Amino acid sequence: MEKFTSLSGIAAPMDLVNIDTDMIIPKQFLKTIKRSGLGVNLFDEMRYNLDGSEISDFVLNQPAYRDASILVAGDNFGCGSSREHAPWAIADFGIRCVISTSFADIFYNNCFKNGILPIVLPEDQRDALMKDAENGANARIEIDLETQTVTGAGGETYHFELDAFKKHCLMNGLDDIGLTMEKVTYIGTFEAATATSRPWV
Amino acid sequence: MSPKTIYDKIWDAHVAHEADDGTCLLYIDRHLVHEVTSPQAFEGLRTSGRKVRAPDKTIAVPDHNVPTTLDRANAATMTEDSRIQVEALDKNAKDFGLHYYPVSDVRQGVVHIVGPEQGWTLPGMTVVCGDSHTATHGAFGSLAHGIGTSEVEHVLATQTLIQKKSKNMKVEITGKLAPGVTAKDVTMAVIGLTGTAGGTGYVIEYCGSVIESLSMEGRMTVCNMAIEGGARAGLIAPDQTTYDYCNGRPHAPKGAAWEAALTYWKTLFTDEGAHFDKVLTIKGEDIAPLVTWGTSPEDVLAITDVVPDPASFEGGKVGAAQRSIDYMGLTVGQKLTDIEIDTVFIGSCTNGRIEDFRAAAAILKGKKIKDGMRAMVVPGSGLVRAQAEEEGIAQVFIDAGFEWRLAGCSMCLAMNPDQLKPGERCAATSNRNFEGRQGRGGRTHLVSPAMAAAAAITGRLTDVRDLM
Numbered sequence: 001m002e003k004f005t006s007l008s009g010i011a012a013p014m015d016l017v018n019i020d021t022d023m024i025i026p027k028q029f030l031k032t033i034k035r036s037g038l039g040v041n042l043f044d045e046m047r048y049n050l051d052g053s054e055i056s057d058f059v060l061n062q063p064a065y066r067d068a069s070i071l072v073a074g075d076n077f078g079c080g081s082s083r084e085h086a087p088w089a090i091a092d093f094g095i096r097c098v099i100s101t102s103f104a105d106i107f108y109n110n111c112f113k114n115g116i117l118p119i120v121l122p123e124d125q126r127d128a129l130m131k132d133a134e135n136g137a138n139a140r141i142e143i144d145l146e147t148q149t150v151t152g153a154g155g156e157t158y159h160f161e162l163d164a165f166k167k168h169c170l171m172n173g174l175d176d177i178g179l180t181m182e183k184v185t186y187i188g189t190f191e192a193a194t195a196t197s198r199p200w201v
Numbered sequence: 202m203s204p205k206t207i208y209d210k211i212w213d214a215h216v217a218h219e220a221d222d223g224t225c226l227l228y229i230d231r232h233l234v235h236e237v238t239s240p241q242a243f244e245g246l247r248t249s250g251r252k253v254r255a256p257d258k259t260i261a262v263p264d265h266n267v268p269t270t271l272d273r274a275n276a277a278t279m280t281e282d283s284r285i286q287v288e289a290l291d292k293n294a295k296d297f298g299l300h301y302y303p304v305s306d307v308r309q310g311v312v313h314i315v316g317p318e319q320g321w322t323l324p325g326m327t328v329v330c331g332d333s334h335t336a337t338h339g340a341f342g343s344l345a346h347g348i349g350t351s352e353v354e355h356v357l358a359t360q361t362l363i364q365k366k367s368k369n370m371k372v373e374i375t376g377k378l379a380p381g382v383t384a385k386d387v388t389m390a391v392i393g394l395t396g397t398a399g400g401t402g403y404v405i406e407y408c409g410s411v412i413e414s415l416s417m418e419g420r421m422t423v424c425n426m427a428i429e430g431g432a433r434a435g436l437i438a439p440d441q442t443t444y445d446y447c448n449g450r451p452h453a454p455k456g457a458a459w460e461a462a463l464t465y466w467k468t469l470f471t472d473e474g475a476h477f478d479k480v481l482t483i484k485g486e487d488i489a490p491l492v493t494w495g496t497s498p499e500d501v502l503a504i505t506d507v508v509p510d511p512a513s514f515e516g517g518k519v520g521a522a523q524r525s526i527d528y529m530g531l532t533v534g535q536k537l538t539d540i541e542i543d544t545v546f547i548g549s550c551t552n553g554r555i556e557d558f559r560a561a562a563a564i565l566k567g568k569k570i571k572d573g574m575r576a577m578v579v580p581g582s583g584l585v586r587a588q589a590e591e592e593g594i595a596q597v598f599i600d601a602g603f604e605w606r607l608a609g610c611s612m613c614l615a616m617n618p619d620q621l622k623p624g625e626r627c628a629a630t631s632n633r634n635f636e637g638r639q640g641r642g643g644r645t646h647l648v649s650p651a652m653a654a655a656a657a658i659t660g661r662l663t664d665v666r667d668l669m
């Protein structure tokens with residue numbers, strides 16, 4: 001997994017609550033057996049007309065935001081299905097960080113498996129960054145994972161919380177399976193105990 | 202010992218390792234796999250030379266992509282990319298030695314219907330699947346939730362998940378349900394009150410006299426949509442109804458093992474005085490037959506209501522409500538019963554079980570669907586289909602003008618050819634009314650099976666109580 005330590009980039013504003021995984025990546029793009037190549041279909045139905053041409057007022061189609069690497073979004077981002085195609089599409093587009101007041105649990109977890117940092121901030125701070133983002137390409141947002149801070153275009157800095165283990169994995173680009181394999185004896189011990197206590201399992 | 206919730210008990214019984222910071226390795230008893238969210242996980246195993254740790258606890262079935270038309274044995278009914286996904290699952294199940302129900306097997310169906318039906322899902326288990334509606338299995342008093350593909354690979358390789366514990370939320374439904382009100386209305390009522398993020402970070406325990414009175418089918422409907430309220434998992438303490446459903450299922454324990462299991466299952470209840478971080482209580486009598494008007498599952502109203510004014514909402518929801526009304530092609534103040542529909546879909550992991558079909562058939566018996574209506578019933582499994590045919594229910598649907606399909610997810614997420622066209626409007630028994638969910642530009646109103654049947658007859662959203 002790609003490491004995430006810090007990021008300085010253009011933030012795209014999406015001031016809409018409950019952006020769901022069907023919006024992020026519609027189901028017709030789930031028919032792939034690969035993880036790559038989904039960025040072109042990120043937000044597909046909001047981004048393209050039926051004939052495939054771009055919808056010009058959609059934020060990621062606007063010249064200022066075509067190279068956005070941060071998304072500032074409305075409450076409850078990523079609700080809906082468990083499809084990891086959603087973070088795959090986001091990462092493949094080049095977005096490495098999503099800022100909101102809240103995320104759906106499964107989406108939130110999926111981000112960390114794909115080198116994406118989801119940042120939870122209080123409403124007023126998210127709103128301030130949303131305003132920054134609306135200023136276009138000149139408004140860069142800086143993120144430092146080590147110190148857990150976001151700095152807006154005007155220099156205002158906000159602290160964010162995240163689980164220490166998730167932070168450690170993201171900063172070091174660690175593979176979960178590799179980490180768990182180091183504890184495989186515990187799993188074996190658990191299985192042996194269960195074979196006695198709950199043999200029907 | 203301090204009192205525990207049922208979630209606490211199941212959690213404690215499955216921690217294989219706990220780190221100092223509370224990060225746990227949670228052991229997984231059952232891993233359900235389908236064709237859409239698994240190919241990349243199996244590819245990951247191959248690349249790293251790993252095996253499936255517990256193939257005997259891993260059950261695979263294709264459901265999302267498969268056509269549900271009667272001619273599906275003909276491969277030409279699938280698009281090439283769908284066929285590749287299903288063939289990949291065929292191959293992965295064989296190569297890694299999983300329990301498998303291929304499309305040609307009568308037991309094939311929606312993964313969340315097949316698991317319980319075959320007795321794979323049992324009380325007290327941890328159950329995961331690369332699908333958010335895994336919450337369904339919580340109906341058995343198991344801890345069941347959806348995971349992403351990276352976690353699918355993690356479970357395949359290690360039979361565990363890296364997790365931290367969620368908080369406890371109690372949702373109690375007291376009293377009794379009025380005629381015409383079903384499990385679907387109960388679960389939608391909860392989401393209407395909590396909102397789609399109200400359960401985020403929680404595991405919900407549904408309880409109270411209404412929940413106790415529900416069949417296993419009804420309980421699965423309730424738990425299925427826990428995720429629509431933001432909770433990864435919802436569960437219900439097992440009782441005699443649960444044991445009776447499980448007893449005799451192909452993979453349920455038998456004889457002495459059954460007795461031992463039963464003794465353990467009877468310890469799975471929330472202790473008196475256990476702590477809940479959040480509590481919601483609803484009177485069963487206050488729940489009416491419900492419909493969704495907008496594009497979020499929290500956009501729930503009684504069928505007797507009208508399309509709301511966006512100005513009546515607060516914060517970001519004002520804009521969202523206006524966007525929903527525009528997308529759905531509605532007018533503020535319009536009576537919900539004046540909304541005309543052209544499509545009816547009965548099926549899905551929410552409402553694709555035998556009881557759902559009985560409820561719809563009871564409304565449809567001796568009646569015809571409206572001229573021009575496209576109506577389909579998609580059984581949750583081949584066995585549900587067979588049972589409905591045996592009970593004469595299938596004939597009721599066919600006589601009324603419904604298409605009687607083969608099992609699959611179908612128009613719930615429209616990954617197979619069953620889709621809405623732009624502007625088409627559907628009364629659906631599924632679980633999500635998101636923009637484009639049933640096809641780009643398609644408009645979805647979520648309802649119970651009985652309400653869907655009523656809408657098919659009249660051609661508009663209808664109060665099922667008027668047809669009873």
